[in-house]
Amino acid sequence: xxxxxxxxxxxxxxxxxxxxxxxxxxxxxxxxxxxxxxxxxxxxxxxxxxxxxxxxxxxxxxxxxxxxxxxxxxxxxxxxxxxxxxxxxxxxxxxxxxxxxxxxxxxxxxxxxxxxxxxxxxxxxxxxxxxxxxxxxxxxxxxxxxxxxxxxxxxxxxxxxxxxxxxxxxxxxxxxxxxxxxxxxxxxxxxxxxxxxxxxxxxxxxxx
Amino acid sequence: xxxxxxxxxxxxxxxxxxxxxxxxxxxxxxxxxxxxxxxxxxxxxxxxxxxxxxxxxxxxxxxxxxxxxxxxxxxxxxxxxxxxxxxxxxxxxxxxxxxxxxxxxxxxxxxxxxxxxxxxxxxxxxxxxxxxxxxxxxxxxxxxxxxxxxxxxxxxxxxxxxxxxxxxxxxxxxxxxxxxxxxxxxxxxxxxxxxxxxxxxxxxxxxxxxxxxxxxxxxxxxxxxxxxxxxxxxxxxxxxxxxxxxxxxxxxxxxxxxxxxxxxxxxxxxxxxxxxxxxxxxxxxxxxxxxxxxxxxxxxxxxxxxxxxxxxxxxxxxxxxxxxxxxxxxxxxxxxxxxxxxxxxxxxxxxxxxxxx
Numbered sequence: 001x002x003x004x005x006x007x008x009x010x011x012x013x014x015x016x017x018x019x020x021x022x023x024x025x026x027x028x029x030x031x032x033x034x035x036x037x038x039x040x041x042x043x044x045x046x047x048x049x050x051x052x053x054x055x056x057x058x059x060x061x062x063x064x065x066x067x068x069x070x071x072x073x074x075x076x077x078x079x080x081x082x083x084x085x086x087x088x089x090x091x092x093x094x095x096x097x098x099x100x101x102x103x104x105x106x107x108x109x110x111x112x113x114x115x116x117x118x119x120x121x122x123x124x125x126x127x128x129x130x131x132x133x134x135x136x137x138x139x140x141x142x143x144x145x146x147x148x149x150x151x152x153x154x155x156x157x158x159x160x161x162x163x164x165x166x167x168x169x170x171x172x173x174x175x176x177x178x179x180x181x182x183x184x185x186x187x188x189x190x191x192x193x194x195x196x197x198x199x200x201x202x203x204x205x206x207x208x
Numbered sequence: 209x210x211x212x213x214x215x216x217x218x219x220x221x222x223x224x225x226x227x228x229x230x231x232x233x234x235x236x237x238x239x240x241x242x243x244x245x246x247x248x249x250x251x252x253x254x255x256x257x258x259x260x261x262x263x264x265x266x267x268x269x270x271x272x273x274x275x276x277x278x279x280x281x282x283x284x285x286x287x288x289x290x291x292x293x294x295x296x297x298x299x300x301x302x303x304x305x306x307x308x309x310x311x312x313x314x315x316x317x318x319x320x321x322x323x324x325x326x327x328x329x330x331x332x333x334x335x336x337x338x339x340x341x342x343x344x345x346x347x348x349x350x351x352x353x354x355x356x357x358x359x360x361x362x363x364x365x366x367x368x369x370x371x372x373x374x375x376x377x378x379x380x381x382x383x384x385x386x387x388x389x390x391x392x393x394x395x396x397x398x399x400x401x402x403x404x405x406x407x408x409x410x411x412x413x414x415x416x417x418x419x420x421x422x423x424x425x426x427x428x429x430x431x432x433x434x435x436x437x438x439x440x441x442x443x444x445x446x447x448x449x450x451x452x453x454x455x456x457x458x459x460x461x462x463x464x465x466x467x468x469x470x471x472x473x474x475x476x477x478x479x480x481x482x483x484x485x486x487x488x489x490x491x492x493x494x495x496x497x498x499x500x501x502x503x504x505x506x507x508x509x510x511x512x513x514x515x516x517x518x519x520x521x522x523x524x525x526x527x528x529x530x531x532x533x534x535x536x537x538x539x540x541x542x543x544x545x546x547x548x549x550x551x552x553x554x555x556x557x558x559x560x561x562x563x564x565x
Contacts, residue, residue, distance in 0.1 A: 002518050002563035045556060052557035052564065055536055055547035057239075 006058030008036035010207050012066040013050070015042050019068065019122055021181025022189075023203075029191045030200055032207050035064075043069075043079075047086055054090050064107040065092070066206045070121035076112035083110050099198065101205050111202045123162035126180060128195035130169065139165045209301045209388065209476060210510050211251070216544075218285035219293040219311075220246040225544040231533040231551075232504055235484075235524055236514045237565045238537035243544055244514040245270075247537065248392065248480045251512055254297045255390035255478050257309040257356035260365035260376040269394045277350040277369045280313070289313045289349070299388065308357045314366060316350040351375075389477030393470050401455075404462070405440040407469045412436060420468050423503050428461055460492045464499055471503040471511070479504075481513040490519035494526070501529040518565065525551075525558040536564060 012027075012035050014020055020037040027035055041049045046069075053059060067087075071079045076098060084094045093102040098116035101109045114120035114128070130136045143164060170176065170183050177183050184191075191200075213228040222243050236244045249266045256262040263283060267274060272282070281287045293311040298304055351368035365378035411417045417434065424431055433445040434454070443451035444461075454462055463486075470479055484500075485493060504511050515521065524532065534549040549557065549564060557564050 001561070002565070003561040005563040041556070048553045048556035049560065051553045052549065052560075052562050055549060055553070056563060057536070057538065057565075060538075060540065 004038075006036065006053070006056050006062070008034050009061050010035045010064040010066075011038055011053075011062055012036070012068065012203075012207075013038045013040045013053070014068045015040065015046075015070060018179045018181035021179070022122060022126075022184040023068070025181070025184035026191060026196070026200070027203065027207075030203060032203055035207050043082065046082075047089075050086050051090070054092075062106050064206050066109050066111070066202070068111045068113065070113045071119045075119060076115075076117050079112045080110055080116075099202050099205075107206055109202060109206045111199055115198060121162060123160075123166045123180060125195060125199065126184075126189050127162060127165055127169075129190045129193040131195075135169065135172070139168050142168055209299060209508075211255075211297050211478065212300050212304070213298040214247070214251065214254070215294075215296040216247070216250045217294040218288075218291040219250055219283065219295060220285070221539075222246055222250075222544050223285055223542065225537075225546060227535055227546040227548075229533065229548060229550075230510070230512075232509075232531035233501060233511045233524075233529065233533075234513070235521065235532070235534045236512065236537055237516070237521065237534060239539070239565075240516075242537045242539040244537055245482055248482060248512060248514065250295045251297075251478065251480055252390055252392045254295045254307055254309050255388045256386065257295075257307060257354065258363050258365060258378060258380060258386045260354060260367040260378055261374075263311070263352060263354070264367060264374060266392070269392060274369055274374075277314075277316070277348075280349060280352045280367075280369070283311055283352070284313075305359050306357075310355045312353045312355065313349050314351040314353050314368065316348040316370075354378075389474055390480065391470050391474040391477070392480045392482075393467070394482045401442075402440050404466050404469065405436060405442060407473055408434065408442060408465075409436055411469060411472060416472060419506070420465070420472055420503075423468055423499055423506070424461070424465065428457075428464075431461070434465075459487045460489065460495070463487055464492075464496060467496070468499060468503050471500065471509050472507050474509045475507045477509060479509050479511045481511065483515060484513040485515050485517045485520040490517070490523075493517075493520050493523035497523050497527050497529075501527060516565070521554075521564060522558050525554045534564060 012023055014023055014037060017039050020039045024037050038053065040046060040053070067083050069079045069083060080098050087094045087108065093104040093106065093108045095102045095108060095110050098110050098112045101107060113122050114125040143161065166180050170178065170188065173183070173188050177186060177188070183189060210232070211230050213230070216222050216225045220243070225243070225247070227247070236247055238244055252266060253262050263280070264274070267279070267282070281289060283293055285291050285293065294308065296306065296308045298306055350370060351366060354365040356363045356365070363378065363380045366376070368375040408417060411420060421431070421434055430446045431444055432447060435443040435445065435451055437443050442454040444454045444457055445451055454465065467481065467484070485496070488496060500511065503509070521534065524534070530551050532551050532554070534554050536547040536549070538545045538547060554564065
C-alpha cells in the first residue's frame with residue numbers, strides 16, 4: 001500500500017532518512033511546525049522521485065518548498081544548479097542563489113550543505129559544533145592512529161572522514177545512537193551553536 | 209497506429225483536459241468522479257468519430273437509457289448546449305494525423321400544435337390575440353450532429369431520436385474510411401458470459417483462437433485448449449478426462465480470457481478497459497499485466513485502462529515492460545489536469561511506496 005503522501009502544505013525535501021531525522025529535530029527545536037520532511041533520493045534518483053512528488057495529490061496546495069542537498073565533492077554551485085534545473089522542468093519558482101528565497105507562489109528555497117559555498121555535507125556542518133573542543137582532538141587522534149597503523153584496508157576509496165568522525169563521536173555518547181539524525185533527535189548536536197545559524201535562517205525565512 | 213495526444217473540451221464533466229505522450233499501455237488513476245471514464249469515452253468517440261452510434265453506445269455503457277433527445281445533453285459540459293464538446297487527438301502511424309470531433313445539438317424542425325393554431329389566425333399588429341411564446345430549445349432537442357475532421361478531410365454524421373427510434377446518418381469525404389479500430393470493455397458489459405462467448409466465436413471463425421490460447425498457456429501452464437459449447441458455455445482442456453467449464457477455473461482466468469480476446473479483437477487498434485483489476489485477487493495482477501503486455505505487443509494494440517487499486521499499479525509498474533505510462537487525473541476547483549508518470553518515475557514512486565493515485 002502507499003505510505004508516502006503529502007500531509008502538509010510546507011515541504012522540506014532532503015537527501016536521506018538521516019537528514020529527515022536531523023531536520024525534524026531542528027524544526028522542533030526552532031518551534032517551526034507543520035512542515036513535512038521528505039526523504040528524497042540523491043543526485044541520481046532525485047529527478048524521478050521529485051516528479052513523483054510533484055505529480056502527487058496535494059502538491060498543488062503546497063505553499064512553501066525547501067530543498068536541501070549535500071555539495072559533496074563538487075562545489076555548492078553544481079548541486080544548486082542541478083536542483084534549479086529540476087524546479088524549472090516543473091515550472092516551479094527558482095531561487096537566484098542558495099538561501100535566497102523566491103516568493104513564488106509557492107515559496108521556494110535551496111540550501112546546499114554545509115555552507116552554500118564550498119563542498120561538504122551535513123556531517124561537516126554538525127562537526128563544526130565540536131570544532132576546537134577536546135572531543136574533536138580525540139576524534140582526529142583516533143583516525144590518525146587507524147590510518148598510521150593501516151588497521152582497516154578494505155574499500156579505502158569509499159572512506160569518508162566526516163562520516164567516520166560523526167560515527168566515532170556518536171559512539172562515545174550514552175545512550176548510543178548509530179546515526180547523525182537520531183543523534184539530533186536526542187540532543188547530541190548543539191543547535192544553539194553559531195554554525196547552525198545559516199540553516200536556521202533558511203528554515204525561518206521559508207517556513208516561519 | 210498509436211494515439212499520442214488527447215485534448216478534451218466541454219465534454220461530460222470536463223471543461224478542458226490535455227493529455228500527451230501516450231505509450232502502448234496507459235493506466236488512468238484518480239479519485240472517484242475525477243473523469244477517468246469520461247476520458248475513456250472521449251478516446252472511444254475520437255477513435256470512432258465517423259460512427260454516429262458511438263455517442264449512443266457510451267450512454268448505454270453507463271447503464272443509461274434514452275427517453276428523449278434531451279438525454280444527449282449529458283454529453284455537454286454542465287448540460288450547456290452552447291458549450292460544444294470538442295475532442296481532438298494526434299494519431300501516429302507512419303506520419304502524424306490530427307483528428308477533431310465537434311458535437312452540436314440538433315433541434316426538431318416540427319411546429320408545435322399551439323403555433324400551428326396561431327398561424328391560422330390573422331395576427332396583425334393590433335390583434336387582440338395574446339401571444340405567449342416560450343423558447344425552451346431543450347424541449348426540442350432531437351439529437352446531435354458530429355462534425356469530424358482528419359487533417360483537412362471533413363465529415364458529418366447525425367443521430368436523431370424521434371418517437372423512441374434512433375435514426376443514424378453520415379456523410380464522408382471522398383475515399384475516407386475509418387481506420388482506427390477501438391473496443392471499449394466495461395466491467396458490467398463486455399465481460400458477461402455471452403459477450404465473451406461471442407468474442408471467442410468470432411476469433412474461432414477467424415482461426416485466431418489458438419493465438420489467444422498460446423498467450424494464456426504461458427500464464428496458465430495447465431491449460432491446453434478452449435472449446436465453445438452449447439448455451440454459451442466455454443470449456444477448458446486442462447488435461448483431465450473431460451473438458452470442464454471455464455467458470456470452474458475461477459474468475460481470474462475468465463477475466464484474463466476476456467481481456468486477451470478483446471486485445472486480439474482490437475488488433476492494430478485501441479482497447480479501452482474500465483476498472484481492469486475488477487474481480488481479480490491482488491496475487492493475479494502480476495499475471496494479468498504480463499499477459500496484457502505480451503498480447504498488446506503481439507497484436508499491436510494500444511491500451512488505456514483505469515484502476516483504483518494500488519496493487520494493480522504496483523504490478524503494472526514492476527513489470528519489465530517499458531512502454532507504459534500512468535496518468536493521475538486530478539479534478540480540483542472544477543478544473544482538470546493530467547499528471548503523467550513515465551515508466552521510470554512510476555517505478556521510483558512505487559519503490560518508495562508513494563501515493564500515485
